[in-house]
Amino acid sequence: MAQQPMYRRIAEDLRLKIESGVLPAGKQLPTEGELSEEYGGASRNTIREAIRWLSSRRLVGTQPGRGTFVAEQVKQFNVPLNRPIESEAFEAAVREQGRVPRMDPPKVEVQSAGAELVSELQVEPGSSVVIRHQERFIDGGPSSLQTSYYPMAFVDGGAVELLQAKDITKGATKYVEEKLGIKQAGYRDRLRVRSPNAGEVTFFGVPDDGTVLMVVTNRTAYTAEGKPIRFTVTVFPADRNDFIFESGRVPPLDSSN
Amino acid sequence: MAQQPMYRRIAEDLRLKIESGVLPAGKQLPTEGELSEEYGGASRNTIREAIRWLSSRRLVGTQPGRGTFVAEQVKQFNVPLNRPIESEAFEAAVREQGRVPRMDPPKVEVQSAGAELVSELQVEPGSSVVIRHQERFIDGGPSSLQTSYYPMAFVDGGAVELLQAKDITKGATKYVEEKLGIKQAGYRDRLRVRSPNAGEVTFFGVPDDGTVLMVVTNRTAYTAEGKPIRFTVTVFPADRNDFIFESGRVPPLDSSN
DNA sequence: AACGATTTGTTCGTATGTATC
DNA sequence: TGATACATACGAACAAATCGT
Numbered sequence: 001m002a003q004q005p006m007y008r009r010i011a012e013d014l015r016l017k018i019e020s021g022v023l024p025a026g027k028q029l030p031t032e033g034e035l036s037e038e039y040g041g042a043s044r045n046t047i048r049e050a051i052r053w054l055s056s057r058r059l060v061g062t063q064p065g066r067g068t069f070v071a072e073q074v075k076q077f078n079v080p081l082n083r084p085i086e087s088e089a090f091e092a093a094v095r096e097q098g099r100v101p102r103m104d105p106p107k108v109e110v111q112s113a114g115a116e117l118v119s120e121l122q123v124e125p126g127s128s129v130v131i132r133h134q135e136r137f138i139d140g141g142p143s144s145l146q147t148s149y150y151p152m153a154f155v156d157g158g159a160v161e162l163l164q165a166k167d168i169t170k171g172a173t174k175y176v177e178e179k180l181g182i183k184q185a186g187y188r189d190r191l192r193v194r195s196p197n198a199g200e201v202t203f204f205g206v207p208d209d210g211t212v213l214m215v216v217t218n219r220t221a222y223t224a225e226g227k228p229i230r231f232t233v234t235v236f237p238a239d240r241n242d243f244i245f246e247s248g249r250v251p252p253l254d255s256s257n
Numbered sequence: 258m259a260q261q262p263m264y265r266r267i268a269e270d271l272r273l274k275i276e277s278g279v280l281p282a283g284k285q286l287p288t289e290g291e292l293s294e295e296y297g298g299a300s301r302n303t304i305r306e307a308i309r310w311l312s313s314r315r316l317v318g319t320q321p322g323r324g325t326f327v328a329e330q331v332k333q334f335n336v337p338l339n340r341p342i343e344s345e346a347f348e349a350a351v352r353e354q355g356r357v358p359r360m361d362p363p364k365v366e367v368q369s370a371g372a373e374l375v376s377e378l379q380v381e382p383g384s385s386v387v388i389r390h391q392e393r394f395i396d397g398g399p400s401s402l403q404t405s406y407y408p409m410a411f412v413d414g415g416a417v418e419l420l421q422a423k424d425i426t427k428g429a430t431k432y433v434e435e436k437l438g439i440k441q442a443g444y445r446d447r448l449r450v451r452s453p454n455a456g457e458v459t460f461f462g463v464p465d466d467g468t469v470l471m472v473v474t475n476r477t478a479y480t481a482e483g484k485p486i487r488f489t490v491t492v493f494p495a496d497r498n499d500f501i502f503e504s505g506r507v508p509p510l511d512s513s514n
Numbered sequence: 515a516a517c518g519a520t521t522t523g524t525t526c527g528t529a530t531g532t533a534t535c
Numbered sequence: 536t537g538a539t540a541c542a543t544a545c546g547a548a549c550a551a552a553t554c555g556t
Contacts, residue, residue, distance in 0.1 A: 005524055005550095031540060043526045048541085056313070056467030057452045064541045065533035076449075081502050186505025192333075193450060193470060193495035195314045210313030213450060213470055213495070226508035238450035238470070245338050245502050248443025251483035262531095262543055288521060300545045305522085321522045322552030 007049035010039050014050065018059055018070050029060060029068040056211045058239060074240045077138060078253065081189055081245040085146065085219060085234060086171045087134070094138055102137040108165045109133065110152065117149055120220050120231040128152035130162050132172070135203065142204045144241075148172065148232040154180060173221070176229065185224035192216050193238060204237050213238040264306035267296050271307065275316055275327050286317060286325040313468045315496060331497045334395060335510065338446055338502040342403065342476060342491060343428045344391070351395055359394040365422045366390065367409065374406055377477050377488040385409035387419050389429070392460065399461045405429065405489040411437060430478070433486065442481035449473050450495060461494050470495040 004012075017023045030038060035047045051068055054060045062068045078097060083089050087103055094101035109131040118125050130150040136143045150172075155162050159179040162168075168175045177183050196206060196214050206212040215238045221230040244253065261269075274280045287295060292304045308325055311317045319325045335354060340346050344360055351358035366388040375382050387407040393400045407429075412419050416436040419425075425432045434440050453463060453471050463469040472495045478487040501510065 007524075033540080045527085046525060049524080051541095053467070062541065063534085065535075065539075067534095067540060078447075082504060184505075186503065186507040188504075188507045188510070189500075189502040190335075191448065191472075191500040191502070193472065210310070210468060215448075215450065220507075222507050224506055226506075243446075243448040245446040245448070246443065247339060247445075248441075249481055249483075250443040250445045250477075250479050253445070264543075290521085302546085303544060306543080308522095319522065320553085322520075322554080324521060 006039075006042060007046050007053065010035075010042065010047065010050035011053040013039075014054060015059060018054075023070050025070050025072045027070045029070065031067060056209070058211060061207075076242050077143065077240060078242050078244045079217075079236065081217075081243055084171065084173065085217075085232060086173065087167050088169075088171060090136055094143075099138050100140070101143075102140070103167070104135045105166050106132045106134045108163055110163075117231065120218075121149060121151055121228050123151050123153075130155060132162065142237075144234050144236045145200065145203060146232060146234045148230055150176075150230055154182075154229075173230070182223060182229055184221050184229060187219050187221040190218040190220075191243060192218070196235075196237075200235060206237060215241065215243065217243075263296075263299060264303050264310065267292075267299065267304065267307035268310040270296075271311060272316060275311075280327050282327050282329045284327050286327065288324060312464075313466070315468060318464075333499050334400065334497060336474075336493065336498050336500045338474070338500055341428065341430065342474075342489060343430065344424050345426075345428060347393055351400075356395050357397070358400075359397070360424070361392045362423050363389045363391045365420055367420075374488065377475075378406060378408055378485050380408050380410075387412060389419070399494075401491050401493045402457065402460060403489060403491045405487055407433075407487055411439075411486075430487070439480060439486055441478050441486060444476050444478040447475040447477075448500060449475070453492075453494075457492060463494060472498065472500065474500075 003009075014023070014029070023029065029035070029051075032044050032047045032051070035050075036042055036044050039047065051060060051062065055062060058071050060068050061071050077094070077099070080093055083093065090103065091101045110128050111131055112126045113121065113123050113129045115125075117123065117129055121129065123129065130152055132148045132150070134146045136146065150162055154176060157180050159176055161175060162172065170178075173184050193213050193215055195210055196204065196208075196212065200206075200214060201208045204212075215236045217234045217236070219230075219232045219234070220228050221232075222228055271280070271286070280286065286292070286308075289301050289304045289308070292307075293299055293301050296304065308317060308319065312319060315328050317325050318328050334351070334356070337350055340350065347360065348358045367385050368388055369383045370378065370380050370386045372382075374380065374386055378386065380386065387409055388404060389407070390402070390404045392402055407419055411433060414437050416433055418432060419429065430441050450470050450472055452467055453461065453465075453469065457463075457471060458465045461469075472493045474491045474493075476487075476489045476491070477485050478489075479485055
């Protein structure tokens with residue numbers, strides 16, 4: 001029975017201290033030098049391996065120049081999948097959970113459709129697509145990045161507000177329905193977990209060490225005839241969000257949870 | 258403008274080679290010693306930092322004694338959230354996607370309810386709970402771990418098969434309804450991402466470095482009166498599964514995707 | 515079955531860089 | 536500005552896993 005490497009045993013010992021409350025959330029760990037002494041003169045590199053193991057599990061966080069701290073438990077936000085994901089729905093969901101929403105005005109762009117969009121929106125390769133991008137915040141901190149894609153044909157058909165860099169107050173879905181008579185009959189979400197890209201690391205302020213992951217929800221909305229009318233990508237940090245999906249009749253969700 | 262550390266630049270260079278196809282999936286990278294020479298005599302530790310960066314993003318995988326290999330793309334499985342999650346539904350979903358399901362017979366256990374179960378099942382603290390645990394496989398590889406919890410009162414009331422370590426062919430939900438007249442009216446899923454525990458690392462055969470995460474779906478099923486009747490936890494490796502949720506009317510999902 | 519060669523994993527020591535207070 | 540603490544980088548040695556002989 002081979003025993004575990006030293007850094008692993010040290011990490012395990014620290015993990016127990018954290019989970020048992022000897023080292024409470026927010027508390028600073030001894031410095032690497034101190035831990036080195038504490039654990040029988042193990043090399044500072046070995047201590048760093050142990051801390052890295054804890055860090056990759058988000059049990060601790062390191063801050064250059066300050067120290068290593070036991071991770072604070074972050075309050076989870078419940079992302080309701082059964083509801084619309086437009087601005088008003090986001091605001092309502094956040095307020096329901098007793099928190100404060102904020103949204104930047106959308107950035108609008110026109111690009112030619114790449115492979116994914118061609119498949120999701122069923123448009124011609126290289127045809128123009130309207131992109132509406134919005135940054136969202138909860139309690140002043142970054143919450144999510146949302147990007148919606150519409151066929152340019154919608155704008156040509158009269159839905160010109162899609163090109164304006166401001167919120168469509170009545171909701172883009174309703175707006176498209178009123179302007180073009182294109183009515184949403186349903187949608188499909190696909191949730192996937194992946195590493196953040198450079199822009200997401202910046203926006204969310206997460207460490208760039210591959211430990212924090214993102215949940216990406218791809219929502220494709222369809223008409224009754226099965227024609228896709230919108231493709232929306234929303235990116236959330238995986239460690240601060242739960243995704244709630246309800247089917248049939250269920251009692252209301254206790255928002256304290 | 259501070260430039261990036263060397264290990265990061267090396268990692269970025271290797272990342273480009275991987276993403277551009279110079280290093281195709283499955284290909285072995287040069288050994289650490291060779292890379293050390295390639296990158297201007299950088300120390301082997303620095304090379305290892307670069308590889309660690311790639312590894313934490315699942316771009317490469319290392320195998321002691323063998324080498325470092327570009328990660329193979331794993332075929333995603335679509336987990337349908339709109340459907341039941343009992344054995345038959347799992348089998349059907351897997352077959353629909355052209356793959357081969359397998360399930361071990363369930364392990365049954367009785368435990369006293371801890372805090373989470375007390376809250377989810379609304380049972381008395383310390384009261385007995387029936388636990389049914391099942392391991393599931395797709396194409397011979399580990400797919401998911403599912404654990405369902407029922408109040409012991411169901412067994413006392415006559416649903417004795419809940420205690421037997423074999424599949425309830427008609428489905429546990431239907432069985433409970435027939436035996437006890439307790440009818441499921443709806444359910445709520447909560448998806449959350451976390452690190453695997455020791456048992457999950459073993460079962461799924463994933464590296465224990467905190468890089469591979471799990472998606473846990475907690476499903477609580479309710480009666481029309483809002484009484485919880487079942488609590489089910491299913492654990493999936495985050496990198497091999499997409500979670501699909503449909504609302505309203507949507508065209509069928511192309512299972513090739 | 516045993517051994518040696520190869521490759522990654524662990525541990526040490528040391529020096530210097532950079533962020534914070 | 537100096538002191539402190541984590542981050543990067545180097546060099547070295549040995550351990551452990553793998554594979555072919």
